Amino acid sequence: MSNTGTPQLTVRAVILAIVLAVVLSAANAYLGLFAGLTIATAIPAAVVSMAVLRVLGGGTILENNIVQTGASAGSSIAAGVIFTIPALIILGYWQDFRYSWVLAIAGLGGLLGVLFSVPLRRSMIVEEPLAFPEGKAAAEVLKAGENPGPGIRILALAGSLGAVVKLAAESGMRMISDNAVGSGFIGKYLAYMGTNLSPALLGVGYIVGLNVGIVVVSGSLLSWNIAIPLYHAFFLDTDPALAARIADAPAAAAAAQIWSAKIRYMGVGAMLIGGVWTLFTLRNSLLSGIKSGFAAARKGSSESVAETERDLPMKWMLVALVVFVLPLAFLYQAIVQQWTVSIPMTLIMIVAGFLFVSVSGYLAGLVGSSNNPVSGITIATILFASAVLLLLLGRQSPIGAVAAIMIGAVVCCAASVGGDNLQDLKAGYIVGATPWKQQVMLAIGAFSCALIMAPVLNLLATAYGIGAPTPEHPNSLAAPQATLMASVAKGLFGGELPWNMIAIGAGIGAAIIALDEWLKAKGSHFRVPVLGAAIGIYLPLELMVPIFVGGLITHLVERRHKLTQAPEEEKERAHRPGTLFSAGLITGEALTGIIIAIPIVVSGRADVLALPPAWHFGQWVGLAVVAIIGVMLYRVADRMRTPADTTPKS
Template sequence: MTPAVPQLSLRAVLLSMLLAMILAAANAYLGLFAGLTIATAIPAAVVSMAVLRVLGGGSILENNIVQTGASAGSSIAAGVIFTIPALIILGFWQDFKYSWVLAIAGLGGILGVLFSVPLRRSMIVDQPLAFPEGKAAAEVLKAGENPEQGVKTLAFSGVLGALVKLSAASGLRLIPDAAIGAGYIGKFLAFMGSNLSPALLGVGYIVGLNIGIVVVSGSVVTWNIAIPFYKAFLLDGNAELSAMAAGLHAEEVAGLLWSKQLRYLGVGAMLIGGIWTLFSLRHSLISGVKSGLAAARQNSGTVVAETERDLPMKWMLIALVIFVLPLAALYQAIVHQWSVSIPMTLIMIVAGFLFVSVSAYLAGLVGSSNNPVSGITIATILFSSLILMLLLGRTSEIGPVAAIMIGAVVCCAASVGGDNLQDLKAGYMVGATPWKQQLMLAIGAFSCALVMAPVLNLLAAAYGIGTPTPEHPNPLPAPQATLMASVSKGLFGGHLPWDTIAVGALIGAATIAFDEWLKARKALFRVPVLGAAIGLYLPLELMVPIFLGGVLAHVVERRHGYVHSHTADEAERDRIHRPGTLFSAGLITGEALTGIIIAIPIVVSGRADVLALPAQFQFGQFVGLVVLAVIAGLLYRTATREARAL
């Protein structure tokens, strides 16, 4: 039965493209800053309902199309910032090449859509998986409840996030970016601190208490155990580091030991986590690919209802060839050897299809926000590096770059593939046409790719990315991209602290064993190894507000009498958290977009302090903590008051 209401209307497509580009820019900043991105479908759905209502009213299917395309903002941003900055870190690029970023992100995202089409029937219709974020988006669309109030919540919190970012160290400098204390207890270095970012508080609220505990625990291991131990017992044995640490304050010593040595604990844990992700999903991977191909063969040549009609397989295969050829040419432009670029292309196609299947399956089980795409990408880069070492030699200078290029396309495809199945789940629940959603997501993915290079260049020029330099001593950390660069460079003869990486791998293995024990006991609390690895890698002050946001989400749940389970009351949990989720999304988007806007005068003037007020107007850490506490109170008040009204 053909739906009588419009779906791919011009206004829905244009609004979706606009939201996708805005949310992609915001997630790019957030991912480089905190190593995490957030799903954007629900905020996009709320904005769409309000905007289309102003324009005369929009159908549920139009709103579904808008959230489908806009959701590409998080997936393309993740695919790009997890990998492409590694080319800057490796020194292959001095800036982000527009045409190359467009090709990698845009074509990789489109391939993710194409690869995931055969999986829809098996994972959503025949053997339906949960797809929690897709269900939540569908419920929001069905309810259509108070879109104006939702937009007011987003706008208010967005302004709050923007004002705090403008007031912080990269802007007016009214308050610092973080409140940090460090000193010595005997010969042990003590360190504690918290970033004052409302966006990180919002991230913590969205990911919840479980993930908040995991990431902050990883940071505690690095900053409160490994760094004090290294300073007390091992620093004197490293003449170079010891000389660099001489005369520095405790906080500076902690930062030095982290940047030069102990953040590689996270590299080791991520490495073992990526391998484990691939191994643990081997059965799901095989069954997912088989069922997807079987469903594609079964539907070939049959007449199906409009609500079951996917993109035609014939046109998918033609599009696949068309979109792969430019990537093959790009690989050839890197290695200048068809004998290498053709195998690179084949690896990318095979790994892309396999890992899109993995990503889609995981998105169905645990949601897109908890989908370990970084682990999938590490596995891709490891496998690609091993093949390329046979073709190019272990000392090849272009080998690490080639491996990153393969991983970047696969990462974008896997991110979009998982996201596509979430959107198709929402569409299935509201009666949408699958091929129209698939087309819209491809358009949204390419729209995001159009803005990624300018945004990354602006952020790199204003703040620096990955590697500290004299101009940018505290750059955006870009943890996943730094990891990808470290792994690929290390495999091709680079010099890395392999002893520290080995210890991190042991920590990762212990984390996996503990998580498997929890799984066997059917515990609700879990310890995903990649979450712990992010905590091991990133500064402690970034993880503390994420943890506090998770605590706040837990308090809201308890306030409403929510009792955790995996089944019956997940819809109730979503209802409880929807106002807080919207408030958090506003904090994140407002701060991230302001960070991008502030970068413009910094780059134009060439001065990091171009917006700074005189010293007499600058306040200390205590005022910053008060501001963060006030925002936490407003988040709690919004979450509890508006949830009662739903």
């Protein structure tokens, strides 16, 4: 499809893309710190763009494509940042998020992701085209976007519901509880069950589906209903300090203490083995992608190409690469104060960045950006960087863990943006866009998101806390990936970790990998991704239950319409209304969480918005509210499924 001469990179499209990118990156930052997951933002942005530009007199398909391209940076930059940079707070290296440093890591890392992905476009999209499912879905939405009204109404309704529930929860007016939990002792057995009352997590579950929902909740059940009771019954005496802390504690508090001190590190071991396995399974694809990328770069520089095949010029890319890398080299030097260390750090970052952008792009082409295991890629980067830094700095270096995290943070941002860039370029390829204009727009969007990351993170950290719960912040944002990165780096550089639990987790991870390979060999539609199970082991059970319920709603919709064995494209169309409703729940709750953090920080009081006790209705009302929203999600997904439906899927 060719649209040569059609307006693309217009001023209004750029401004709208920046606004949406900033808003959606803030929402994804909250969601990622809260639940360890982010959502793709390109398709909701495309729907909003079509509606806004229509009000402004009408927009072309390529203008809308530019908007969704820039806005998609909202998920990629947020993921790159929240998976790594909070580790510097958790390690105690920073007391708050330093603006200039966060901007340099996120902004320059994102720009490197754009540059590294450019030579991969021709090989992965044109010559040996991968599926890029979200890119295809975005293109279909753009082509069928004559009537964006229904999609906007769904977004507005769901966003309002998510906002109201978040405002009524414990961090706001305290009308309903954040969690519904039941616990107790049955002899030595410590029983625990609970669920978070978050519409956003329900939406996340709908988007990821029942397979992932089963895997993550199974990981949590393993931790909370098997490992914690066993540890409490038979192994608590091996840690007298922990036993003393929970001697008179209620069952729920005792379970939380055992999980925090011991059991969650099984998730660390499973994630480590999962990250290594991910790279091993991609070894051939990685080499193939790199070779074809260089071949495509040489071919592109020697031939005259059409407008719809024109990438950023290679010579300017090389200049930009030097310009972007030099500030990072000086940043590393400011940390370690040794050029003999900062130069190898920079080289590791460049090599790992290009390699893992290739991996990320390939995975995005296979399974989509939302299922791209960027955290596994980052773990592998930190392990590799740590191995080199151990030789240069020694195991007792006080700065070694920080240096490894700094390398991993840049690579994580680059890999996340690179995979997302190729997804957007696939949509552009289908609708006839100009690649270099999309690449410029994604660079603008990524840097715009980087500008607001530090203030958003500081606001969330002050209002809610990040990392392990504290007396001041008992319901802090878990930041699971960043906590994992900090634990791994600290453990390698002189820190103390419960290595026995990590080893058990690694064994569990290996067993999960073996099970998944067996299911793959059988041709089973049900799979057990090791990183999904590891996240379940690592996070509180109550976060995983609503994700499972959301996935169950997805399955019920598919079964009702006989879609369980349908082609993926037909499923995409069927789920667009429900997915858009889910995206609205997530965005509404996340943005409200950021907004209500402002009066909390300004006043210094966590209860500044709380109503009098007579208005506190507890967990049962909260359960009823979330159940009603779940029914609404099912009805929207079911009733709105028509062949002509134009609402999108993330």
